[in-house]
Amino acid sequence: MVHWPVPGKHIAAYGVLDAMKAEEKIRSIGVSNYTIEDYEELMSACTSPPVVNQIEINPFLFRSQTISYFQSKGVILQAYRALRNGEAFSHPTILAIAAKHDKTTAQVMGRFCVQNGIIYIPKSVRMERMVENREVFDFALDEQDMAELMGLTTEENKLVFRDLYRKCVVRDTPLAVLDPTNSGVKMKVTLE
Numbered sequence: 001m002v003h004w005p006v007p008g009k010h011i012a013a014y015g016v017l018d019a020m021k022a023e024e025k026i027r028s029i030g031v032s033n034y035t036i037e038d039y040e041e042l043m044s045a046c047t048s049p050p051v052v053n054q055i056e057i058n059p060f061l062f063r064s065q066t067i068s069y070f071q072s073k074g075v076i077l078q079a080y081r082a083l084r085n086g087e088a089f090s091h092p093t094i095l096a097i098a099a100k101h102d103k104t105t106a107q108v109m110g111r112f113c114v115q116n117g118i119i120y121i122p123k124s125v126r127m128e129r130m131v132e133n134r135e136v137f138d139f140a141l142d143e144q145d146m147a148e149l150m151g152l153t154t155e156e157n158k159l160v161f162r163d164l165y166r167k168c169v170v171r172d173t174p175l176a177v178l179d180p181t182n183s184g185v186k187m188k189v190t191l192e
Contacts, residue, residue, distance in 0.1 A: 001031060001032050001052075001054065002014050002030075003032045004032065004169050004171075005042070006169060007184025007186075010038070010042065011041070014050075015045075017029045029048070029050050030051055030053065030054065031052070032054040032080070033055060035186070035190055036065075036066055036069050036189070037186050037188075038186070039053070039069075039073070050075055051075070051076060052075065052076045053077055053078070054078040054080050055077060055079075056080045056081045056161065057077060057080070058081060058082050058088070058109060058112070058113070059084075059094070059150065059152040059153065060157050061161055062149075062150055063158070063191065064150075064192060067116070071117065077117075078118070079120050082113050082120050088106075088108075090105075093148050093151075093152060097148065097149070101139050101141070104132055106133055107135055107136050108145075110133060111136045112141065114136050
């Protein structure tokens with residue numbers, strides 16, 4: 001996986017992986033944290049599309065347009081921060097939906113991803129939570145549940161995503177010391 005679409009670097013990195021794929025040294029290539037704009041830039045220079053894009057997906061940051069776009073391109077989406085670092089565990093909407101289905105808040109968050117066609121791979125170091133987190137296939141969220149969960153994505157959360165994207169896309173590079181407006185960082189990306 002190419003972890004971040006670092007300006008001026010990610011296409012070359014992907015190209016190396018693409019060549020390795022052509023040599024049958026690897027089977028597939030993925031990307032992480034790619035916006036629609038990053039994907040389009042990548043595909044203007046490369047021929048084989050990524051199989052997966054790992055992006056933050058949860059009820060607090062569900063970017064419908066972005067998700068639909070990647071799904072329409074046949075790119076599988078994997079949720080990063082599907083459990084929102086535990087932020088959801090005390091949210092009243094998620095607590096209510098969990099109680100309604102006699103499930104945990106983590107299971108509701110996982111089921112939300114599954115019902116949206118998103119790969120859900122939660123992280124835990126505790127065995128009981130690992131078991132709990134995989135128990136998302138024995139129930140379904142109804143339309144009202146899904147609508148309430150979708151309503152948790154706010155404009156403020158989208159702006160936080162935008163600012164984090166701008167920071168992290170160059171976080172570990174020499175570009176990080178530059179003014180983002182002059183470092184090739186995309187200042188306009190699809191937030192929806």
